[in-house]
Amino acid sequence: MRYLPLGPDDRAKMLGVIGAKSVDELFKDIPAKARVSGLLDLPMHAGELQVERTLGAMAAKNRAAGAGPSFLGAGSYRHHIPSAVDHLIQRSEFLTSYTPYQPEVAQGTLQFLFEFQTAVAMLSGMEVANASMYEGGSSCAEAVLMAGRVTGRSKAILSGSLHPHYRDTVRTFCQFSPVTVEYGEPNVDGNEDLASKLGPDVACVVVQTPDFFGNLHDYTKLGAACHAAGALLVVVVTEVVSLGALKSPGQMGADIFAGEGQSLGVGLNFGGPYVGLFATKKQYLRQMPGRLCGQSVDADGRRSYVLTLSTREQHIRREKATSNICTNSGLCALAFGIHVSLLGEEGIRRLAKLNHAAAVQLADQLGGVKGVKVLNKTFFNEFTVQLPGSATEIVEKMVGQGVLVGVPVQRLYRDRPEVANLLLVAASETNTDADRAAYVAGLKKVLA
Amino acid sequence: MKTDTFSGNRGLDLEEPLLFELGRPGVTGVDMPDAPKVASKLGGLEREGSIGLAGVSEPEVIRHFVRMSRNNYSIDANLYPLGSCTMKHNPRLNEKMARLPGFGDVHPLQPESTVQGALELIHVLGHWLKTITGMPAVAMPPAAGAHGELCGMMAIRAAHDAKGDKHRTRVLIPESAHGTNPATAAQCGFSVDPIPGNSHGRVDLAAVKAKLGPDVAGIMLTNPNTLGLFENEVIEVANAIHSVGGYFYADGANFNAIVGKAKPGDMGVDAIHINLHKTFSTPHGGGGPGSGPVCFSQALAPYAPLPMIVERQGRFHLIEHRGSAGEPGEKSFGRMRTFNGQMGMFVRALSYMMSHGADGLRQVAEDAVLSANYIMASCKDDMTSPFPGPCMHEALFDDRFLEGTGVTTLDFAKAMIDEGYHPMTVYFPLVVHGAMLTEPTETESKESVDRFIHVLKSLAKKAKSGDAQFFKDAPRYAPRRRVDETAAARNPVLRWTPPAPKAQAAE
Numbered sequence: 001m002r003y004l005p006l007g008p009d010d011r012a013k014m015l016g017v018i019g020a021k022s023v024d025e026l027f028k029d030i031p032a033k034a035r036v037s038g039l040l041d042l043p044m045h046a047g048e049l050q051v052e053r054t055l056g057a058m059a060a061k062n063r064a065a066g067a068g069p070s071f072l073g074a075g076s077y078r079h080h081i082p083s084a085v086d087h088l089i090q091r092s093e094f095l096t097s098y099t100p101y102q103p104e105v106a107q108g109t110l111q112f113l114f115e116f117q118t119a120v121a122m123l124s125g126m127e128v129a130n131a132s133m134y135e136g137g138s139s140c141a142e143a144v145l146m147a148g149r150v151t152g153r154s155k156a157i158l159s160g161s162l163h164p165h166y167r168d169t170v171r172t173f174c175q176f177s178p179v180t181v182e183y184g185e186p187n188v189d190g191n192e193d194l195a196s197k198l199g200p201d202v203a204c205v206v207v208q209t210p211d212f213f214g215n216l217h218d219y220t221k222l223g224a225a226c227h228a229a230g231a232l233l234v235v236v237v238t239e240v241v242s243l244g245a246l247k248s249p250g251q252m253g254a255d256i257f258a259g260e261g262q263s264l265g266v267g268l269n270f271g272g273p274y275v276g277l278f279a280t281k282k283q284y285l286r287q288m289p290g291r292l293c294g295q296s297v298d299a300d301g302r303r304s305y306v307l308t309l310s311t312r313e314q315h316i317r318r319e320k321a322t323s324n325i326c327t328n329s330g331l332c333a334l335a336f337g338i339h340v341s342l343l344g345e346e347g348i349r350r351l352a353k354l355n356h357a358a359a360v361q362l363a364d365q366l367g368g369v370k371g372v373k374v375l376n377k378t379f380f381n382e383f384t385v386q387l388p389g390s391a392t393e394i395v396e397k398m399v400g401q402g403v404l405v406g407v408p409v410q411r412l413y414r415d416r417p418e419v420a421n422l423l424l425v426a427a428s429e430t431n432t433d434a435d436r437a438a439y440v441a442g443l444k445k446v447l448a
Numbered sequence: 449m450k451t452d453t454f455s456g457n458r459g460l461d462l463e464e465p466l467l468f469e470l471g472r473p474g475v476t477g478v479d480m481p482d483a484p485k486v487a488s489k490l491g492g493l494e495r496e497g498s499i500g501l502a503g504v505s506e507p508e509v510i511r512h513f514v515r516m517s518r519n520n521y522s523i524d525a526n527l528y529p530l531g532s533c534t535m536k537h538n539p540r541l542n543e544k545m546a547r548l549p550g551f552g553d554v555h556p557l558q559p560e561s562t563v564q565g566a567l568e569l570i571h572v573l574g575h576w577l578k579t580i581t582g583m584p585a586v587a588m589p590p591a592a593g594a595h596g597e598l599c600g601m602m603a604i605r606a607a608h609d610a611k612g613d614k615h616r617t618r619v620l621i622p623e624s625a626h627g628t629n630p631a632t633a634a635q636c637g638f639s640v641d642p643i644p645g646n647s648h649g650r651v652d653l654a655a656v657k658a659k660l661g662p663d664v665a666g667i668m669l670t671n672p673n674t675l676g677l678f679e680n681e682v683i684e685v686a687n688a689i690h691s692v693g694g695y696f697y698a699d700g701a702n703f704n705a706i707v708g709k710a711k712p713g714d715m716g717v718d719a720i721h722i723n724l725h726k727t728f729s730t731p732h733g734g735g736g737p738g739s740g741p742v743c744f745s746q747a748l749a750p751y752a753p754l755p756m757i758v759e760r761q762g763r764f765h766l767i768e769h770r771g772s773a774g775e776p777g778e779k780s781f782g783r784m785r786t787f788n789g790q791m792g793m794f795v796r797a798l799s800y801m802m803s804h805g806a807d808g809l810r811q812v813a814e815d816a817v818l819s820a821n822y823i824m825a826s827c828k829d830d831m832t833s834p835f836p837g838p839c840m841h842e843a844l845f846d847d848r849f850l851e852g853t854g855v856t857t858l859d860f861a862k863a864m865i866d867e868g869y870h871p872m873t874v875y876f877p878l879v880v881h882g883a884m885l886t887e888p889t890e891t892e893s894k895e896s897v898d899r900f901i902h903v904l905k906s907l908a909k910k911a912k913s914g915d916a917q918f919f920k921d922a923p924r925y926a927p928r929r930r931v932d933e934t935a936a937a938r939n940p941v942l943r944w945t946p947p948a949p950k951a952q953a954a955e
Contacts, residue, residue: 296935
């Protein structure tokens with residue numbers, strides 16, 4: 001077996017030193033009833049070529065998004081990832097290192113985490129960011145739990161235009177906690193009055209921009225209302241590229257920013273691994289979940305980085321920790337950080353402009369198809385269209401035309417027949433004029 | 449900055465500033481065309497002011513990250529004996545497979561008809577996990593071990609709630625457990641009742657029995673435990689918990705020791721998370737991402753989280769919503785993340801499993817356990833272990849051998865760095881004084897383990913020779929000397945901020 005260096009002679013010598021007759025003697029503490037006699041009912045070991053064949057055949061059964069025009073979003077976006085990103089994250093020293101618990105031999109990881117925290121704080125307009133969460137939905141749930149700790153209150157109000165997976169994840173995380181969760185009706189047009197729901201028991205209001213249906217919001221007034229009522233404003237961003245064009249959560253007065261960083265550096269990956277972003281105001285630092293990397297000095301006075309404020313965390317505080325999270329999304333945070341580094345200020349702004357332009361062009365063209373209506377007044381790179389029939393069926397028919405046209409809203413709102421004809425459509429810098437033309441031509445054919 | 453060169457570099461060891469200190473306005477490492485002119489739909493919400501990101505070219509970015517990377521220890525470079533972390537070789541085939549466009553470039557919400565192979569892969573991986581654990585059901589969504597614990601404990605809470613058992617608020621957890629266990633239990637609204645260990649390093653069965661009552665929701669037990677030992681009375685513990693209507697959650701962090709050798713399903717386990725980033729070698733990546741699927745007993749299976757995969761007549765379906773009565777997902781406790789799970793990790797783990805097969809996986813456990821016992825036996829004259837062997841895949845030492853030397857476990861660990869080794873896990877488990885939890889894994893040759901043993905024994909002898917200062921000064925040869933953790937916590941600096949503008953020169 002190519003990954004196992006020990007041979008029969010080695011094993012015999014090692015057993016001799018241990019003073020055991022056989023390796024099974026080392027397993028004698030396992031009750032006989034629980035031991036496997038012989039081998040598991042699974043295939044025997046296989047060479048690289050065989051494994052590649054089997055897995056390659058499975059991969060070939062999937063339509064890769066990039067194999068043709070693709071316009072899917074709803075919290076996961078296809079962007080061009082510069083070649084340098086994947087090369088750098090595969091360096092042994094990044095790929096095969098552990099959590100940087102020994103800072104003297106982990107400055108590489110620690111420095112990139114420090115830079116990641118800086119980049120996330122800058123993009124979100126917040127004061128401090130952590131070293132990543134699993135992904136956006138659970139990051140949002142942690143934000144709600146944190147708001148409960150900060151305010152000592154027990155109710156969370158979720159916007160009806162919050163991504164339904166985020167809403168559900170918040171509900172799951174809170175279902176056995178003191179925090180109760182209220183959420184609005186599907187809010188397609190982006191108009192809802194959340195300020196009127198504030199009250200003395202409200203810990204936080206959770207909103208999203210661009211929201212699930214693509215509408216853009218300025219939550220400055222809502223933030224002020226929250227603060228006047230003693231509640232926190234949690235702003236979710238699922239498309240982080242939008243922060244290159246739009247007013248940031250911090251600029252709106254957000255107390256906590258929870259987001260998904262997948263758009264930069266990470267890729268689609270059928271939904272994971274992604275990278276959860278989490279940032280807040282300095283005053284709430286000690287209530288934050290997750291790892292934090294801080295600056296310090298070594299014994300020679302050289303600038304160094306180290307994991308810090310770990311008295312918030314489970315390995316020190318146990319049942320009193322701010323969260324149970326341990327493993328985060330380090331390598332995806334690195335990919336995010338490298339992509340952001342390559343883009344820089346100039347690049348992220350340009351990328352955001354390209355995305356917006358691609359979406360405006362597509363919206364204009366789709367709006368010209370008979371029976372199709374674009375519902376948004378504002379959007380960044382994703383918008384909602386109303387189709388003249390079931391979006392689910394039209395999406396399936398368009399697969400036959402070679403175009404992945406969007407996400408049927410019904411897929412995320414199963415019990416809402418009123419959204420059956422709504423389709424979420426996202427565009428990015430990866431879409432060409434030919435992609436848009438294929439979309440429009442195919443749609444006309446399918447609707448005819 | 450104290451260095452003995454003009455540049456601050458030391459040969460191949462190159463100092464690297466923060467990216468934000470390198471940047472220049474207007475520079476970018478990504479070329480893109482100008483955006484076509486369109487009528488803006490941003491509704492007047494354009495971002496004002498500078499974001500603050502640095503501008504650098506591609507070659508500068510490459511150098512920046514390559515130079516930084518050289519300051520990291522890695523399993524690719526040397527043995528990485530972090531106990532409880534299972535730092536084994538990461539095969540590159542797995543990386544290649546995860547990057548196939550049919551896996552890596554697939555959107556999570558594509559129509560089912562376009563992702564049959566992706567759903568099949570998750571289904572097949574689930575089959576391997578169920579077979580390996582001997583459990584009838586598996587939940588794939590959890591993103592890491594602690595997320596898996598949350599999954600298992602929520603299922604337990606949901607199962608009790610479904611029976612109207614709302615008074616079960618207490619969870620038993622051994623004092624030696626990982627911190628994630630009590631933190632998870634608390635996050636599910638349970639109170640934590642710690643269970644002491646016995647003199648053999650196992651959970652005290654009598655103490656478990658004494659703590660039982662109608663308010664007990666279950667027990668969280670790591671097996672093999674965090675002391676590197678198998679809980680030999682695991683079946684008695686399971687029976688005791690079941691006798692009062694509680695459930696048995698097993699923390700599978702140390703599954704590498706028993707993969708292919710023993711099945712948790714035969715030990716009375718109701719839920720167990722498997723860290724794909726430990727036992728099944730998906731790389732740790734400096735702290736993640738991980739993946740923590742949870743295998744369930746029949747009793748807990750109905751409460752598994754969404755989404756789940758169902759196979760009907762050769763087609764795979766993703767169940768994303770709670771079903772009606774009798775349908776899959778009817779009793780699910782809900783969704784605990786966006787989308788479908790850690791697909792990139794699933795591909796790597798299945799690639800690893802298929803490469804090893806039933807025969808190779810059993811060999812993994814045997815070689816991992818053999819190597820740990822070999823270290824323990826080889827060091828017994830120079831170091832001290834709190835419990836006699838045999839151990840499982842981790843050799844646990846305490847600091848009795850350092851008594852009177854003035855050298856602490858931390859000093860010993862830092863001296864290992866100078867010898868070219870990442871230290872073992874230190875000061876964990878908390879129940880052992882000055883603990884050194886050492887896990888070589890099965891992917892080390894005997895020669896490699898022998899070199900490591902030589903270093904351990906030599907350092908132990910050196911400590912006893914009275915040269916404490918040698919240890920206090922370590923590390924000397926790492927990219928950094930000891931880093932001041934207290935200063936970092938006292939005055940937290942968690943991001944770069946632009947230096948204050950220099951005062952204008954006098955006019």
